[in-house]
Amino acid sequence: MSLLQLDQVRKNFGTVEALRGVTFAIDAGSVVGLVGDNGAGKSTLMKCITGIYRADGGTIEFNGAPIHEAEPGDIRKRGVEMIYQDLALAPQQDVASNIFLGREPTKGLFGAIDKAKVEAEAETMIRRLGARIPSVRYQVGQLSGGQQQSVAIARALTFEPKLVIMDEPTAALAVREVDHVLDLIRELKRQGIAVILISHRLTDVFAVSDRIVALRQGQVIADEITNETSMNAVVAHIVGAG
Numbered sequence: 001m002s003l004l005q006l007d008q009v010r011k012n013f014g015t016v017e018a019l020r021g022v023t024f025a026i027d028a029g030s031v032v033g034l035v036g037d038n039g040a041g042k043s044t045l046m047k048c049i050t051g052i053y054r055a056d057g058g059t060i061e062f063n064g065a066p067i068h069e070a071e072p073g074d075i076r077k078r079g080v081e082m083i084y085q086d087l088a089l090a091p092q093q094d095v096a097s098n099i100f101l102g103r104e105p106t107k108g109l110f111g112a113i114d115k116a117k118v119e120a121e122a123e124t125m126i127r128r129l130g131a132r133i134p135s136v137r138y139q140v141g142q143l144s145g146g147q148q149q150s151v152a153i154a155r156a157l158t159f160e161p162k163l164v165i166m167d168e169p170t171a172a173l174a175v176r177e178v179d180h181v182l183d184l185i186r187e188l189k190r191q192g193i194a195v196i197l198i199s200h201r202l203t204d205v206f207a208v209s210d211r212i213v214a215l216r217q218g219q220v221i222a223d224e225i226t227n228e229t230s231m232n233a234v235v236a237h238i239v240g241a242g
């Protein structure tokens with residue numbers, strides 16, 4: 001049984017058919033690269049999985065249960081986390097606070113935030129991930145793009161996900177930071193967490209994925225094992241030449 005199974009998922013925005021019957025599956029602990037041109041439907045598809053959008057047709061099963069009519073909070077509880085391109089972090093707050101944003105452990109009668117506990121648990125998360133963050137007391141806004149991406153991933157881990165969806169995590173990063181984020185994706189896989197990596201950077205997709213799913217105009221145009229395809233073949237799928 002697959003961890004995630006999409007069957008004939010459809011989504012329209014008025015007269016725009018953003019998704020026209022998308023079918024594919026993801027196994028537990030596997031990394032799938034989701035590729036496709038601008039407007040192919042990648043983000044829309046992911047928002048249907050996380051419950052931000054309700055699909056207009058088709059079914060989505062996660063861990064054996066249908067989720068296509070579930071609410072985002074319920075889908076998160078079942079183990080689906082999405083890291084958006086803007087990361088949704090609070091730049092003026094420190095790393096520890098960002099990891100627990102709004103869910104900090106409290107103490108005492110008035111529910112004051114237990115800062116020591118927040119920092120200790122944040123440290124644990126960072127260590128579990130092997131992220132290169134000098135201190136959980138650093139302000140997130142002062143960290144590099146790659147370090148901020150690490151904080152977003154550590155935050156996602158606090159929800160104990162079975163699947164993490166990442167939308168363009170390496171797009172804005174310096175070259176040496178890209179490698180670190182790719183290492184973090186490998187670490188998630190090693191911990192048995194499945195990853196959907198949306199990226200226009202095919203070298204990154206080839207470096208970490210087990211499979212590559214290509215979308216074109218709201219349909220799956222190719223679904224291939226990474227080791228059995230090539231950069232040229234995937235580019236041809238994306239632009240519609242193959």
Ligand SMILES: Nc1ncnc2c1ncn2[C@@H]1O[C@H](COP(=O)(O)OP(=O)(O)OP(=O)(O)O)[C@@H](O)[C@H]1O
Nearest residue numbers: 013016017018036037038039040041042043044045
């Ligand atoms: N909220 C919306 N309202 C109307 N149309 C939308 C909306 N969101 C997406 N679309 C349309 O649906 C189609 C798919 O868009 P989507 O954002 O899913 O593409 P994408 O593959 O994520 O592209 P990109 O690589 O540029 O992020 C496009 O034609 C887009 O214009």
Ligand SMILES: [Mg+2]
Nearest residue numbers: 042043044167
């Ligand atoms: Mg998108």
